[in-house]
Amino acid sequence: MLRFPTFKTTVGVWSAAMFVALLAITLVPRWSFYWPFQLVVFAAGALFIVPLATAVLVTMQFYRRRLER
Numbered sequence: 168m169l170r171f172p173t174f175k176t177t178v179g180v181w182s183a184a185m186f187v188a189l190l191a192i193t194l195v196p197r198w199s200f201y202w203p204f205q206l207v208v209f210a211a212g213a214l215f216i217v218p219l220a221t222a223v224l225v226t227m228q229f230y231r232r233r234l235e236r
Contacts, residue, residue, distance in 0.1 A: 169228070170228070171228075171232060172225050172228055172229045172232075173229075176225070177225055177226055180221065180225045180226075181222045181225075183218065183222075184222035185222075187215075187218045188214070188215050188218055191210070191214030192215060195207070195210050195215075
């Protein structure tokens with residue numbers, strides 16, 4: 168599914184990534200007030216950077232597949 172994504176899959180991945188990233192950017196600062204710094208950085212990476220990077224990679228694969236046709 169992610170190796171040969173359709174337009175619908177690409178939109179779905181972006182929607183999920185934006186939802187998780189928005190939750191992370193609003194909720195992690197509230198929850199992480201007393202967390203160690205390393206845990207805050209890990210949570211930010213896992214909940215903000217990874218979903219957006221995944222969406223970018225799926226989009227790149229979608230356009231690469233369209234250009235090969």
